[in-house]
Amino acid sequence: MTAATATASRVAGINRRALGLAIFYLILAAVIVLLFIPGTEPGTDTTFILNLGESPLFLLPDVVVPSVPTMYLMAGVCAFCGALQLTRAIGAKWAILLTIALVAFIFAFLTWAAAGKTMSLTGIFQTTLYRAVPITFGALSGVLCERSGVVNIAIEGMLLSGAFIAAVTASITGNSWIGVIAAVIVGGLLAFVLAVLSIRYLVNQIIAGTVINLFAVGLTSFLSTRVLTGNPDLNNPPRLGPIAIPVLSDIPIIGPILFSGNFFVYSLFVLVLVIHVALFYTRYGLRVRSVGEHPRAADTVGINVNFTRYRNVVLGGMVAGFGGAYFTIGSTGAFEREMTAGRGFIGLAAMIFGGWTPIGAFLASLVFGFADALQARLSILGSPVPSEFLLMVPYITTIVVVAGLVGRVRMPEADGTPYIKE
């Protein structure tokens, strides 16, 4: 679509969007009243546990809510949001209402799913963060590449290769750190191939990325069947365990969520901040963004466009490889075929959702992490929803987010276009 029609439809779409959102909130309320409440025994309570682990400072009491009245309350909140959206000119504050309605809906959902049982809220938030870790690394890799103007859909392959090589090298050397370094190097190498294909050989970047994904899936599956199945000691890496930060990790709720992670979790916080500062507050970042927005202008003022792109793509690949190491030595240990299961693509969606910014991408990844954590938690709890549908949740969330947000967030202008010097 051309810019002109897109703008026109956006202007005409504001009222339609307000109406759409209002209907959406009312549907949420209706789902709670018609689906959740009839499926709950009247008089049951839902217990939310806030403690996780042994907290020596003090223990929080469990929150016990009556299931059905809580759900009515949440349905009321959703309906109220819908009514506000319909009757008042909400304008730019629509995002706040959306958040309130979604939080209310999710709370009602949790109350329904755990009616008569207990659910650890802190546990869910902790799992959310941990599930968001590889997605965020993927999204950060995407941000680095696409801010310089190269589309990277090979994140999935880079994560998978990183996971594989980290497991194998850490098993051989007996040292997890060497595994991490190997994963970073392999991620960088795959990214270099992507860069050469898309910058030097002008291959369509989406096809170049698909090639790398197929190659990574094929080669890791090939090697894991041919080499790893016969030699189980090659797939038994030492893991990087959790490091509880003294004092901070004892704070209730926040402590177990933020300060009891492993090396990857802390690196994630650092990396999000570093990339944010580097992209938006340094000369390096200004150059990268100018190359991604208007390569010709950047070239005119003496910035080496293709060198900048090569460097950023390789850096992005290294970040993705690092994130891949999380799958093996950062969590489960052993490598399994196709264990990334689309997390790289979800990271890509998180990057779009986050508007091509590191912090935005991190927050978006938390949304996907939450969908993933909810699925994991509910399948243990034995929820009324079939497990197959719970497993779809992260993917459907991705579709909804991409469909709802593309066109509302601004992408780097030259993203995906090779630069040919005149």
Added chain:
Amino acid sequence: MSDQLRPPEEQEPIAPPAAPAAPEAAPAAPPRPRRGSGLLQKLLVPVLAVFTALVVGAFVIVLSDAALIALWTSDPLAALQQSIASVLDAYGALFTGALGSPQAYFDAFASGDIDQIIAAFNPISESLLAATPLIFTGLAVALGFRAGLFNIGGEGQLYLGAMFAGFIGFSVLGLPWFIHLPLAVAFGFVGGALWGFIPGILKARTGAHEVIVTIMLNYVAYRLLDWILRQPFYQRPDRSDPISPVVEPSAVIPPIIDGLRLHWGFALALVAAAVVSWLLFRSTLGFEFRAVGLNPSAARYAGMSISRTLVLVMAISGGLAGLAGTTEILGVNKALTPGFSPGYGFDGIAVALLGGSSPLGVVLAAILFGVLRAGATPMQSATGIPIDLVVVIQALVIMFVAAPRLIREIYRIRVPETTGTEVVAQGWKS
């Protein structure tokens, strides 16, 4: 989007392949002068790409053998001999597994026994059988490419097609085959089309990029199949594992020759290629598809609806991929099981690229990949080299085909620069 136009010979209709099922459906190619060198030029890149990919695959075989690597340090000469031997073993097993050995053909014909002759053709039958779903998914991707869309969702569309076709196949009773079979096939197309329609309408309405949506729908389809196979209306009554009932005999696609597994679905695939060729190069609708792919602004200015084209192309493309699942269920597996496709949807991307997004090219490329697929299993059982080698080779083939300049630099020859993907969108813009 690229505004460049194709060279004139690219826009000429491509002669559809002769279809055994309905020869009258394939119009004769108009007589036109064709320079032999032009055809050679067109074939040069694909042939060299496949050759180079096989060479790189050979290195993968050698380098993944720990014992062989140890030998290189002690006795390089023996290691070299053994490396060559193991590569020749592997590819030998692959190609005789897929095409049959000359000895077997000779013996069979010498015996004069019709059953033995038929049995000798079993490897070729298996290769064409493996090519059948690849023709469908390759056509699905190629059709998308022509309209500037990249459909990576073949895998999910295939599963939906199989679910629809399988349901009609086992649940409808008492129909004669000439009604039941076409009905099941039509539902298979509809199932795939539905799964293709979703990314199409989302792209047209919201600008959501089809690449992300189709990838996500693959995972959703996979879970949907897991779920549906546990439902009372879909699970085989006497079973506790996820498997559907066997399709009724009246909905089974019969084999072309009794005694071989190759079924009439292969003929249907050739017909589909002819129809796609006609659609793209002879019909008004196909002209609109290609116009939107080449230059959307010009197409809109000429009064064509971009949204309608996006939705239609994705739906037809999904339907074609759905037929891949349909023929697998009605012709080969006869019942649905979780994850029955070994990645036919993704193979379709390689097939479409290798075939230069033309229907005839897709058929030829699919047969080649069918040979690789069919030979991979005998190769694994004979030499222990995993089937996944084929995926690596396919990835390399796509890479070399999509980067003709790479081939040019490796072999120091002149090659044409067109890859058939010039119109595919760059980046996330819609």
